[in-house]
Amino acid sequence: MRGRDRLRALVAGVVLVATVLAGCASIPDSGPVQEGDPITADVPSDVVYTPKGPVADSSQERILRDFISAGTGPQDNYAVAREYLSAGFADAWDARASVTVRPGGGATTRVGEDELEYAFTATATLDGGGHYVPATTSVPTSLGYSFVQEDAQWRISDAPDGTVLNPATFQSIFRAHAVYFYDPSFRYLVPDQRWFLARSSTSTRIASALLDGPSTWLQGAVVSAFPEGTQLSLTAITVDDGTARVDLTSDALSASDTARARMQAQLLASFSTLSTITAVDLSVESTVLDVPDLGGAAPLRDPTVDARPLVVADGVLGFASRSSVSPLPGLGPVVGALAPTSAEASADLSVVVVGTDRGALRVGADGSSLLVDGRAGLAPPTLDDAGWVWSVPVDDARAVTATGADGVPHAVTSTLPAGSAVVSFRVSRDGARALVLLDDQGESRLLVVALLRDSRGVPTALGPPVELAAPTGRPVDATWADQLTVATLTDTGEGSLVSLAEVGGSSAGSGQPSGSATTIVGGNGASSLRVLTAEGSVLEPRGSSWQDTGVVADLLATQR
Structure with missing residues (x-):
């Protein structure tokens, strides 16, 4: 088992036990059967959380607690979570701005007649670009929420962007994917890990992240084969019989034959966590590109060593x-x-x-x-x-x-x-x-x-x-x-x-x-x-x- 697979297995076991012990209520165990999202060829089969909307005549505390729980449902751009928000705020809230991972419970404190503060100890955060940052301090995180009444029901009129998830839920609805860049000699592929929702056009998210360039901390140490400014020309990547068809903007036309081969290798490595993709075809604004074989110049990804000590x-x-x-x-x-x-x-x-x-x-x-x-x-x-x-x-x-x-x-x-x-x-x-x-x-x-x-x-x-x-x-x-x-x-x-x-x-x-x-x-x-x-x-x-x-x-x- 490779290192990252073993690590995920260990973490999955830990969070599964934690979920059972904590009696996590994010997965409903009663009520009518509901039809989930269709499974596409781009996404593995994963747990689908179906949070419930607001209960009539809920207190501010109940609305806040249920709103945070509703962050487990990203379907339709977190439509259920937005039901807890006021009409003037629902569209302004950016659910995808960040994720905060919270292993334990949080404490709610009233700081005003229509204001509550939610405090907890976080173990990690995920930003909008999919960068996972472990917490390096045990200082509690405090989030503020404001409330307003609409049709005699409390709704949240102001809240921090992003969602709050426990580790088990985070591991269920997000998946790690490394996008790959090159060392300056183009001999090695260098991973730059990101996390994306498991049920949302993963190949497109991966390719877009790759074209946007490396994480800040890697800039200057790695390079990309894609010409500067290159982006996807279509809103989504299509996958046909295992081949991802990646259509690029005209910026890619300046790439040499060798650069095109490296572009293809870079994408294929970045798609390696998707079992549905085994090959990549490149095109520029619907015109298919000829891509030569790198042969012996193919880059190394995770090179191995002699198994003996x-x-x-x-x-x-x-x-x-x-x-x-x-x-x-x-x-x-x-x-x-x-x-x-x-x-x-x-x-x-x-x-x-x-x-x-x-x-x-x-x-x-x-x-x-x-x-x-x-x-x-x-x-x-x-x-x-x-x-x-x-x-x-x-x-x-x-x-x-x-x-x-x-x-x-x-x-x-x-x-x-x-x-x-x-x-x-x-x-x-x-x-x-x-x-x-x-x-x-x-x-x-x-x-x-x-x-x-x-x-x-x-x-x-x-x-x-x-x-x-x-x-x-x-x-x-x-x-x-x-x-x-x-x-x-x-x-x-x-x-x-x-x-x-x-x-x-x-x-x-x-x-x-x-x-x-x-x-x-x-x-x-x-x-x-x-x-x-x-x-x-x-x-x-x-x-x-x-x-x-x-x-x-x-x-x-x-x-x-």
């Missing part, structure tokens, strides 16, 4: 089994002799960046080694696909450096918060982003930042950080499970804990490895994570538990 054991770096270690040619003994504290190998296994007590070293398959950063107290250094070594001192998150194969360091403008210790800084396999785990006075902070480069590909700065839901406990290590999911290892005081978080999505626990865990590394999804204990045992997940692989190592290395 890469370790340092018996003085060498190599791939391990229960009984032996197969040294990496030209690298194994050299790395092992450096007394490494960390190691990360390039995708082609030609270079390893090694953390040691004297700094970060770049080791080549020819046996050469170069000290690329001799500063004391570095966090484990990391590589990108272009061969840059990224390093940062544990006690100075603002002092990020990138060093090329020539050994020349380049200072990188850092946006990381000062005052927190850097536990882990890991570049993603697409080279466009970095995962950062910070120790903020014993508490964990988990961030993702874009990596910005100049026209020559030289790293220049980090983009604005995006904060993910912080795992419980003291931070120990973090890794990319796949291109959309990150895993963290923390110490709760009662043992080790592994947590998963989607970049642009929700988070969940992933079990407690036995013993004192020191390192976590990614493989091919969440099911391929591995943990090293202080005793030298390599563990891997098996269902809801962590099992000993039988591999014993001094160090667990990362494969890019």
Whole structure:
């Protein structure tokens, strides 16, 4: 199971239990059978919520409570929810502006004769563009509502835009879809996750989001193959026998043959969460475009690595089994002799960046080694696909450096918060982003930042950080499970804990490895994570538990 699928399964289980325990009343269990919306080829079969309209002679409190519950029904542009609004406000309320996820109940307080305040603790918000933002504070959210009487019935005359949903309902009526952009070299596809209503022209929403460009935090780190200004020329995408027919505005005519092929690949990757779409045809204002095959230049999406654990054991770096270690040619003994504290190998296994007590070293398959950063107290250094070594001192998150194969360091403008210790800084396999785990006075902070480069590909700065839901406990290590999911290892005081978080999505626990865990590394999804204990045992997940692989190592290395 891939990392994001496992995470969704975990979250779905958690919210299902929470729904049962809470006795959620969003799904009616009595009354007449009602006909739901027709299922189209573009949308999977999902739960359809059918909220009820206002009950006659309801109090302001009842109207408010039922209005919030009616946010579960997006049919006909939230027509039922609008029944609770006054005639002068019903059309002005923007239900799609945002979603606030509220796991518990809320408290209603009267602040005026015709005014109520609704307060609750949110766990996440979703903006109108489909960007999911986990809450990083437990400070309550307060929303104000005003009331007016119409035909002797209370109605809401003013309310914040957006809806409020519990986690179970949110997971039922919204779905996550990654829209894909390219790294500047066009070698990798980079995901930019969004959430859309599960029953609303999903392919059109995905394509429109793609053409509108990347999320703010990714801008400058990724590129699109679509010429600037390109939009959909029709209001909806049609799907015929598995082929999505995407008609574009005339701006797309300026695209070269290669760009057209990349446009098609970008769309096909972005539609990958829709089982009804297996191919994409491009046209410009109804004129079909010829699109060549990219062949060997096809971009990589979520690249995989060797399934075996890469370790340092018996003085060498190599791939391990229960009984032996197969040294990496030209690298194994050299790395092992450096007394490494960390190691990360390039995708082609030609270079390893090694953390040691004297700094970060770049080791080549020819046996050469170069000290690329001799500063004391570095966090484990990391590589990108272009061969840059990224390093940062544990006690100075603002002092990020990138060093090329020539050994020349380049200072990188850092946006990381000062005052927190850097536990882990890991570049993603697409080279466009970095995962950062910070120790903020014993508490964990988990961030993702874009990596910005100049026209020559030289790293220049980090983009604005995006904060993910912080795992419980003291931070120990973090890794990319796949291109959309990150895993963290923390110490709760009662043992080790592994947590998963989607970049642009929700988070969940992933079990407690036995013993004192020191390192976590990614493989091919969440099911391929591995943990090293202080005793030298390599563990891997098996269902809801962590099992000993039988591999014993001094160090667990990362494969890019």
